[in-house]
Amino acid sequence: SQQGEEDPQALSIQEGENATMNCSYKTSINNLQWYRQNSGRGLVHLILIRSNEREKHSGRLRVTLDTSKKSSSLLITASRAADTASYFCATGGDGSSNTGKLIFGQGTTLQVKP
Amino acid sequence: NAGVTQTPKFQVLKTGQSMTLQCAQDMNHNSMYWYRQDPGMGLRLIYYSASEGTTDKGEVPNGYNVSRLNKREFSLRLESAAPSQTSVYFCASRLYSADTQYFGPGTRLTVL
Numbered sequence: 001s002q003q004g005e006e007d008p009q010a011l012s013i014q015e016g017e018n019a020t021m022n023c024s025y026k027t028s029i030n031n032l033q034w035y036r037q038n039s040g041r042g043l044v045h046l047i048l049i050r051s052n053e054r055e056k057h058s059g060r061l062r063v064t065l066d067t068s069k070k071s072s073s074l075l076i077t078a079s080r081a082a083d084t085a086s087y088f089c090a091t092g093g094d095g096s097s098n099t100g101k102l103i104f105g106q107g108t109t110l111q112v113k114p
Numbered sequence: 115n116a117g118v119t120q121t122p123k124f125q126v127l128k129t130g131q132s133m134t135l136q137c138a139q140d141m142n143h144n145s146m147y148w149y150r151q152d153p154g155m156g157l158r159l160i161y162y163s164a165s166e167g168t169t170d171k172g173e174v175p176n177g178y179n180v181s182r183l184n185k186r187e188f189s190l191r192l193e194s195a196a197p198s199q200t201s202v203y204f205c206a207s208r209l210y211s212a213d214t215q216y217f218g219p220g221t222r223l224t225v226l
Contacts (some may be wrong), residue, residue, distance in 0.1 A: 042217035
């Protein structure tokens with residue numbers, strides 16, 4: 001079964017605005033990752049945050065993690081038309097076996113209008 | 115580096131036919147994964163190979179088999195395709211010491 005849910009399922013904003021996507025999960029995790037998928041393409045890793053971190057930045061991306069609420073958010077600042085894509089959160093961490101398995105959310109589809 | 119490559123890009127099968135999806139990576143990664151992506155469902159893990167010589171079931175393994183041919187290659191076989199296997203299939207790989215996965219471009223499979 002899916003680990004959690006992403007909210008909203010779809011988001012449409014104007015270029016220059018900020019976009020916020022949320023992800024909730026169910027089990028204990030070691031890390032949470034965000035991936036982007038352009039239409040018809042494979043997923044590309046954006047950013048990873050570990051369970052002992054609360055916030056992380058990478059360029060225009062800001063990720064927060066609240067392990068007490070089992071939730072994360074991805075903020076894209078000053079969005080561009082090129083940010084139009086689907087965004088997925090994925091949780092990892094399965095103890096000592098280190099299989100690297102990830103459980104993906106259902107994704108948020110972001111449209112940035114020029 | 116080509117990264118993760120998948121063949122074919124598109125495939126149409128009839129119910130009951132068999133086929134093998136190929137995946138290769140040139141990043142010297144240890145672990146490899148097969149996912150399927152259906153509309154509104156995100157990605158679901160079919161099978162994975164944590165290291166060369168091992169394979170294990172993921173969330174949705176029924177109807178599939180895998181082979182970790184060597185460190186570079188990980189194939190997914192559908193022995194008797196069913197319409198429910200219509201999906202986009204992604205292969206991914208990971209270096210053992212890291213958590214990030216690298217994805218191939220996908221194979222779009224339609225089963226009639």
